[in-house]
Amino acid sequence: MQTDKKFDDLISKAPKPKMSKDFWARFDAELGAKLDGAEVRRISVKSAVFEAFGDFAAVFRDAEFKRALATASAAVMVVGFSIIFAAKGGPGLYSVSSLTSDELVDEIVMLDAYPASENIIDF
Amino acid sequence: MDQETGLIERAKNGERAAFDSLVDMHKEKAFALAFSFIGNVEDAKDVLQEAFVKAYVGVINFRGSSKFYTWLYRILVNQCKDFLRKKKAKSGVFLDPLPISEEDGDGVPEAVDPAPLPSQAVLDRETRQMINEAISGLPEKQKAVFMLKHIQGMKLNEIAETVGCSESTAKVHLFRAVRGLRCKLTKSLTI
Numbered sequence: 001m002q003t004d005k006k007f008d009d010l011i012s013k014a015p016k017p018k019m020s021k022d023f024w025a026r027f028d029a030e031l032g033a034k035l036d037g038a039e040v041r042r043i044s045v046k047s048a049v050f051e052a053f054g055d056f057a058a059v060f061r062d063a064e065f066k067r068a069l070a071t072a073s074a075a076v077m078v079v080g081f082s083i084i085f086a087a088k089g090g091p092g093l094y095s096v097s098s099l100t101s102d103e104l105v106d107e108i109v110m111l112d113a114y115p116a117s118e119n120i121i122d123f
Numbered sequence: 124m125d126q127e128t129g130l131i132e133r134a135k136n137g138e139r140a141a142f143d144s145l146v147d148m149h150k151e152k153a154f155a156l157a158f159s160f161i162g163n164v165e166d167a168k169d170v171l172q173e174a175f176v177k178a179y180v181g182v183i184n185f186r187g188s189s190k191f192y193t194w195l196y197r198i199l200v201n202q203c204k205d206f207l208r209k210k211k212a213k214s215g216v217f218l219d220p221l222p223i224s225e226e227d228g229d230g231v232p233e234a235v236d237p238a239p240l241p242s243q244a245v246l247d248r249e250t251r252q253m254i255n256e257a258i259s260g261l262p263e264k265q266k267a268v269f270m271l272k273h274i275q276g277m278k279l280n281e282i283a284e285t286v287g288c289s290e291s292t293a294k295v296h297l298f299r300a301v302r303g304l305r306c307k308l309t310k311s312l313t314i
Contacts (some may be wrong), residue, residue, distance in 0.1 A: 007268075017154065017155055017158050017164070017260070019154065019164075023168075024150070024166075027150070027154075027168055027171075028146075029195075030168075030172060031146065031172045031175055031176075032143075034143070034172055034173075034176050035139065035175070035176060035179055038176050039139070039180055041177075123238055
């Protein structure tokens, strides 16, 4: 019991370091310098991000770029629509697994009629 | 607390003077915590400064769901742990002689009875040294919880938030820390 009480007393009165005014003056000066460095880094990161965004946005204001972008967009649309409509027109390709047994037999018969090098259906 | 809330808002808006005020409010207690982990003045000072720098950069993300000092202590505890891992030091608590401000005049440590009997003073010093060594031998989490409770006087919910665990886990860590210390010290302490 006495041991427990002694233990509790000593633990509860655990001394805290008491530092001098000189120590805290030095602490504040050093911390101030470190915070200044952190502030500079924070500002430079922020301004680098804004600068990059500004440069990116400036590209879209250029007349030549706008013309080139419009041409490229039109070309993509033309090619895209061509592919869509071309696929709708012809028989196209289909998966062998989608064939019924009778259709599969017909395909095999057709294959037989062609040279091996022209066989394109891979089971 | 209202004053602190105002300072925090101003610090989040980038006002350096407000953050400096927050530092002044918390630096002494935070230093005591850092010193209890690290064991020497210069390293504790450096670790604490690094923690404040991290807090300064991260204050913009502080949502106010916990108290400011709980959030700050969490950064500090993690900094202390990182420092100790890097140094691979098993620094004891108070390995350096306890710093005493010369302005006190009599050079008596704060927590010691100013007029003890000589034998009692020696016994207290030796006992404290044994306790310090026993604390330094605790596992990391138990040591953190124990010091936040008994040295910083924090409540369990605040300790849980600081070390990043649930309140019940913090209770378990504390229970094990105290049990471990009692076992180690029972034979050494005079009954």
